[in-house]
Amino acid sequence: xxxxxxxxxxxxxxxxxxxxxxxxxxxxxxxxxxxxxxxxxxxxxxxxxxxxxxxxxxxxxxxxxxxxxxxxxxxxxxxxxxxxxxxxxxxxxxxxxxxxxxxxxxxxxxxxxxxxxxxxxxxxxxxxxxxxxxxxxxxxxxxxxxxxxxxxxxxxxxxxxxxxxxxxxxxxxxxxxxxxxxxxxxxxxxxxxxxxxxxxxxxxxxxxxxxxxxxxxxxxxxxxxxxxxxxxxxxxxxxxxxxxxxxxxxxxxxxxxxxxxxxxxxxxxxxxxxxxxxxxxxxxxxxxxxxxxxxxxxxxxxxxxxxxxxxxxxxxxxxxxxxxxxxxxxxxxxxxxxxxxxxxxxxxxxxxxxxxxxxxxxxxxxxxxxxxxxxxxxxxxxxxxxxxxxxxxxxxxxxxxxxxxxxxxxxxxxxxxxxxxxxxxxxxxxxxxxxxxxxxxxxxxxxxxxxxxxxxxxxxxxxxxxxxxxxxxxxxxxxxxxxxxxxxxxxxxxxxxxxxxxxxxxxxxxxxxxxxxxxx
Numbered sequence: 023x024x025x026x027x028x029x030x031x032x033x034x035x036x037x038x039x040x041x042x043x044x045x046x047x048x049x050x051x052x053x054x055x056x057x058x059x060x061x062x063x064x065x066x067x068x069x070x071x072x073x074x075x076x077x078x079x080x081x082x083x084x085x086x087x088x089x090x091x092x093x094x095x096x097x098x099x100x101x102x103x104x105x106x107x108x109x110x111x112x113x114x115x116x117x118x119x120x121x122x123x124x125x126x127x128x129x130x131x132x133x134x135x136x137x138x139x140x141x142x143x144x145x146x147x148x149x150x151x152x153x154x155x156x157x158x159x160x161x162x163x164x165x166x167x168x169x170x171x172x173x174x175x176x177x178x179x180x181x182x183x184x185x186x187x188x189x190x191x192x193x194x195x196x197x198x199x200x201x202x203x204x205x206x207x208x209x210x211x212x213x214x215x216x217x218x219x220x221x222x223x224x225x226x227x228x229x230x231x232x233x234x235x236x237x238x239x240x241x242x243x244x245x246x247x248x249x250x251x252x253x254x255x256x257x258x259x260x261x262x263x264x265x266x267x268x269x270x271x272x273x274x275x276x277x278x279x280x281x282x283x284x285x286x287x288x289x290x291x292x293x294x295x296x297x298x299x300x301x302x303x304x305x306x307x308x309x310x311x312x313x314x315x316x317x318x319x320x321x322x323x324x325x326x327x328x329x330x331x332x333x334x335x336x337x338x339x340x341x342x343x344x345x346x347x348x349x350x351x352x353x354x355x356x357x358x359x360x361x362x363x364x365x366x367x368x369x370x371x372x373x374x375x376x377x378x379x380x381x382x383x384x385x386x387x388x389x390x391x392x393x394x395x396x397x398x399x400x401x402x403x404x405x406x407x408x409x410x411x412x413x414x415x416x417x418x419x420x421x422x423x424x425x426x427x428x429x430x431x432x433x434x435x436x437x438x439x440x441x442x443x444x445x446x447x448x449x450x451x452x453x454x455x456x457x458x459x460x461x462x463x464x465x466x467x468x469x470x471x472x473x474x475x476x477x478x479x480x481x482x483x484x485x486x487x488x489x490x491x492x493x494x495x496x497x498x499x500x501x502x503x504x505x506x507x508x509x510x511x512x513x514x515x516x517x518x519x520x521x522x523x524x525x526x527x528x529x530x531x532x533x534x535x536x537x538x539x540x541x542x
Contacts, residue, residue, distance in 0.1 A: 053475060058128060066123070072190075092256075158446045159450075219302070229388070237355055265521075274308040
């Protein structure tokens with residue numbers, strides 16, 4: 023790895039070594055820009071560097087979840103339809119080698135502060151080491167899950183066992199045989215952990231606040247040269263990603279829920295269910311996410327499927343309530359492999375935090391309003407200060423020293439989900455008010471990354487050095503609300519219009535001379 027001295031001058035500094043950062047480094051170098059990438063971890067992978075907990079895997083199928091560069095996919099072979107975290111880390115190493123990325127990447131280095139200097143039209147970036155950078159453009163790829171969140175329960179420091187956030191899972195796998203283990207949280211991470219740890223622990227406890235409306239993953243293991251698709255179909259698949267609501271290659275059906283008879287509708291639901299993946303969510307009737315009755319119809323089918331997999335009627339009601347708890351699919355759907363069956367195991371206990379909330383963590387376990395659970399391990403799968411947390415983790419100061427954290431204190435405002443007024447020459451991917459959690463990661467990385475690259479090229483060719491979003495174009499676009507974090511405003515953090523509408527919007531802005539930006 024090349025060492026970099028202090029105060030290095032660059033055309034662009036990229037922060038983050040996941041899909042977004044890797045793609046931008048490749049493309050900007052191809053266009054002749056002087057660019058470096060810094061990353062907190064010691065290698066590539068982004069969120070997949072940190073997510074090493076048991077059962078961790080992506081919930082997008084291959085080949086959707088990879089770059090579209092033929093130099094990569096003509097050689098790479100996946101072992102599974104939904105790769106695990108180790109295989110994804112292996113893929114990033116393959117990408118770094120094929121694209122020769124390491125020579126311009128600086129690992130074990132975090133951006134701690136970034137300040138805009140108006141006189142020079144540059145960003146001055148400080149790191150946690152002795153390196154600093156002066157860059158014309160600051161490109162942030164901190165992602166959706168860069169800042170971990172652990173609720174401030176009393177007594178956490180007194181727990182005599184192991185208390186851990188899953189993104190800090192030990193490199194040496196702990197021996198859970200004969201141990202009492204709890205997972206707090208039932209998001210995608212909680213579901214994956216529950217499936218894995220319930221098979222190892224003596225007694226396993228899952229603490230649930232909100233039921234997870236997970237749908238079947240339908241995992242497939244490949245052998246030899248077998249893959250999800252023949253290689254001659256890849257070009258069409260990648261071309262179709264920008265035309266799909268979710269950045270995958272399939273879309274909603276061209277008909278509404280009640281255009282079919284009940285019998286026809288059940289057949290459609292059954293076929294989608296059998297395919298696994300997200301098809302029952304974003305490959306179903308086009309009105310499922312917009313029509314209340316259509317949404318309820320989908321939920322009722324889901325409920326009937328799930329309840330018959332759970333033996334205990336009390337658990338059926340907690341895990342798949344008779345009365346729909348929220349709009350189906352408007353909380354991000356998770357994929358599962360035998361999740362609901364674990365509750366039929368004698369060693370598994372579901373703790374409903376709505377009826378018995380956590381009071382405190384004690385020396386020996388967790389105390390709820392219903393009593394105390396004795397534990398050896400507590401895995402806190404309570405997620406992240408999602409979407410904005412990674413950006414706010416850096417002390418970013420724009421025009422006149424305004425802090426990004428102060429600008430967003432009462433509400434997050436962006437333009438196109440990639441820029442902020444008052445912060446010139448700063449762009450971010452997979453962030454607030456873009457499709458983000460509703461978009462396949464590599465799709466967003468390429469769509470947004472290419473837009474940023476073309477903007478920089480246009481700025482260079484027109485001999486302009488500063489571009490800034492105008493204050494009146496910042497929009498509060500319609501995870502979502504961000505209110506799992508105490509004190510964080512309840513607001514829309516994800517653009518819900520889908521990838522095609524988003525892609526059209528940013529393309530139209532570029533075609534119209536970057537409407538909504540001031541350039542000079």
